[in-house]
Amino acid sequence: MDTTITQSIISVRDLSKCYWIGKVPFPALNRVNLEIYDNDFTVLAGRSGSGKSTLLNIVGALESADTGEVVVDNQNILQMSADQRTQFRLQTIGFVFQAYNLIQVLTAQENVAYVCRLQGKSKLESLEIAAHWLDAVGLGELGSRRPNQLSGGQQQRVAVARALATNPKIVLADEPTANLDTVTAQKLVCLLQKLHDDFNTTFLISSHDPDVKNASSRLIKLSDGHVIKRWDEALPPADPTQLSCPIKNLSLSQRLRRLFEGNPAQ
Amino acid sequence: MADTARLGIGYYLRLSLRNLLRNPRRTGITLITMVFGISTLTLLGALNDGWLNQMKTNFILSFTGHIQIHSQGFEASQSLQDSISEPDEILRYTDYAEIIGWTLRIRTSGLASLGGSSAGVQIMATDPEQETWVTSIHENISAGRWLSPGMADDLLLGRNVAQSIGAKLGDKIILMAQRANGEMVSEVFYLRGVLATGAPQIDRTLAVIPLHTAQHWLALQNSVTDIVLRTEHHDDTDALHRLLVQHLSTDRYEILRWEELDPMVSQWLNFSDAYGLVVIFVVILLVLTEILNTMLIALHDRQKELGIMVAIGTKKSQIFLMMMLEAVILILLGSLLGYLSGGLIVYFLGDQGIDLSHFSNAFQFFYMDPVIQPLLTQDSAIRILGTTFVAALIAGIYPAWKAAQLPVTQSIRIQ
Numbered sequence: 001m002d003t004t005i006t007q008s009i010i011s012v013r014d015l016s017k018c019y020w021i022g023k024v025p026f027p028a029l030n031r032v033n034l035e036i037y038d039n040d041f042t043v044l045a046g047r048s049g050s051g052k053s054t055l056l057n058i059v060g061a062l063e064s065a066d067t068g069e070v071v072v073d074n075q076n077i078l079q080m081s082a083d084q085r086t087q088f089r090l091q092t093i094g095f096v097f098q099a100y101n102l103i104q105v106l107t108a109q110e111n112v113a114y115v116c117r118l119q120g121k122s123k124l125e126s127l128e129i130a131a132h133w134l135d136a137v138g139l140g141e142l143g144s145r146r147p148n149q150l151s152g153g154q155q156q157r158v159a160v161a162r163a164l165a166t167n168p169k170i171v172l173a174d175e176p177t178a179n180l181d182t183v184t185a186q187k188l189v190c191l192l193q194k195l196h197d198d199f200n201t202t203f204l205i206s207s208h209d210p211d212v213k214n215a216s217s218r219l220i221k222l223s224d225g226h227v228i229k230r231w232d233e234a235l236p237p238a239d240p241t242q243l244s245c246p247i248k249n250l251s252l253s254q255r256l257r258r259l260f261e262g263n264p265a266q
Numbered sequence: 267m268a269d270t271a272r273l274g275i276g277y278y279l280r281l282s283l284r285n286l287l288r289n290p291r292r293t294g295i296t297l298i299t300m301v302f303g304i305s306t307l308t309l310l311g312a313l314n315d316g317w318l319n320q321m322k323t324n325f326i327l328s329f330t331g332h333i334q335i336h337s338q339g340f341e342a343s344q345s346l347q348d349s350i351s352e353p354d355e356i357l358r359y360t361d362y363a364e365i366i367g368w369t370l371r372i373r374t375s376g377l378a379s380l381g382g383s384s385a386g387v388q389i390m391a392t393d394p395e396q397e398t399w400v401t402s403i404h405e406n407i408s409a410g411r412w413l414s415p416g417m418a419d420d421l422l423l424g425r426n427v428a429q430s431i432g433a434k435l436g437d438k439i440i441l442m443a444q445r446a447n448g449e450m451v452s453e454v455f456y457l458r459g460v461l462a463t464g465a466p467q468i469d470r471t472l473a474v475i476p477l478h479t480a481q482h483w484l485a486l487q488n489s490v491t492d493i494v495l496r497t498e499h500h501d502d503t504d505a506l507h508r509l510l511v512q513h514l515s516t517d518r519y520e521i522l523r524w525e526e527l528d529p530m531v532s533q534w535l536n537f538s539d540a541y542g543l544v545v546i547f548v549v550i551l552l553v554l555t556e557i558l559n560t561m562l563i564a565l566h567d568r569q570k571e572l573g574i575m576v577a578i579g580t581k582k583s584q585i586f587l588m589m590m591l592e593a594v595i596l597i598l599l600g601s602l603l604g605y606l607s608g609g610l611i612v613y614f615l616g617d618q619g620i621d622l623s624h625f626s627n628a629f630q631f632f633y634m635d636p637v638i639q640p641l642l643t644q645d646s647a648i649r650i651l652g653t654t655f656v657a658a659l660i661a662g663i664y665p666a667w668k669a670a671q672l673p674v675t676q677s678i679r680i681q
Contacts, residue, residue, distance in 0.1 A: 063674075083581065086576070086580075090578070097678055105281065105288055115578055
């Protein structure tokens, strides 16, 4: 895996955000500065309430900030209008949320194709792309199933496929393993890492799951809205074997099939 | 940045339809409520229209016709001095396609006497043949027969008049009236028929005699007081009225529509119309509340999903469209099924009607038939479906707008 730092794709400067409940302020981020580099696999770690999700939401143009500057893919996202932010998310970001993040009335394939349709692609092309990505996450045969016919792990894999289907520059994942059992969570992390390796996409993941942290090439720890630690180059390249993924030398599809083989419910 | 987030309305239609089906019980209950409401509204509307139409028809056909032409001032004076001396001048306009019947009349006050009894009457002299083309008064004979052409001394009396003077068929009745010059004259007639319409102005006061007899008796020569016209449809009245006003001198003639001839009946019809609107308003309010409730519950249930849709690139306008389409599909289905159900009930009731003959005396007073036959009209369909649609659309706008304004990050966090 090439972990060479190329250039910053996310640049956060003096970012502050405070929530108010009535007249009581709850500072979520306090003058945060950080850089995320192209093709990085970065994990934001920290306890619940440390500001991970808020930071992810602001970087993903889902939320505004009180002060500071956030430049993502050379675009100052805090100065964008609501419509511009929507377009930005559609074109630049792929999202994986904690759980239940699929559209319940669409099949797995339609869920993935939906974002392609939003991008203006034709129905046929969108379905082809969706089939490709479902295959890539090992769910090629379950495309016609609705979310309620899939396990939690399978639903998260569909969400990963959807996140990558728009060919985004950055994938943001907010606690993607929080609602999964340990084995399924490990396999999902392994999947994210493989996809990162194969498709050279920048991943920014918030998590306090040790397996996710182990998989990261960079780790940023937040506490009470501050960046308290960062390991920019200290972490060795992640080894999938540590994550029970002895599949490194296989093709992506083969690896994924093998990865989830024997336990299709995950 | 290119605006590529375009999806056809067909896509959102399918999405909306699937969303409605994700909770079939809730959608079903909403639909049933709508169908019940709209079908009830349709039935009530049809009954209202049915009896209003019957009332209008009975009023027009029992006596007044659709339009009456008088000499200017006659309606107020009721004097023979205000008669039309050259009716032929007006009759040349009776070729208009809207007119299917006309008759000439003389109306004046008088006294009917039999032996020592007498009663004030409203004398109506008419052409026995022509009158049958304009009104149905000849069909409301409880005893005897209608005026016979050529029988100059025929007389028909309203039921109550006949009773008050104790007249029987064949009795010799003396009518007394005042000529235009003020001279009091009397004439002998023979009672040939008794009228029983239920309408007080006829049963309690009317005395019907042949037109030519009256013209001779009252020294009116060819003059008449009324030219009464009947149109093919009630709705033709206004158009014909406009036409006549254009061609006839309103200085010389007063051209009155049926609603101007008896303001009380007209007011009653307007009141009934207003009552119908109140019923529509109440039912629409219920439908609107139901739609609003359903959509708000759906919004609550799907807040997380909607938040995620916005997060992954769906525009707020697309969320609004999707939610509106759900409301529109519900409204369309509910309205159409409701109207069809109501229409079917009206269809099955159509022939026999609703028999309220128990209250027939009260009904006759208002020119109503004791059997109400519901009537589905294009106007009521537009009124019911149009109002429901617009109202329900308004009810759908709020949840759709609220859906489009959902705070994305808060929505996503919902477990």
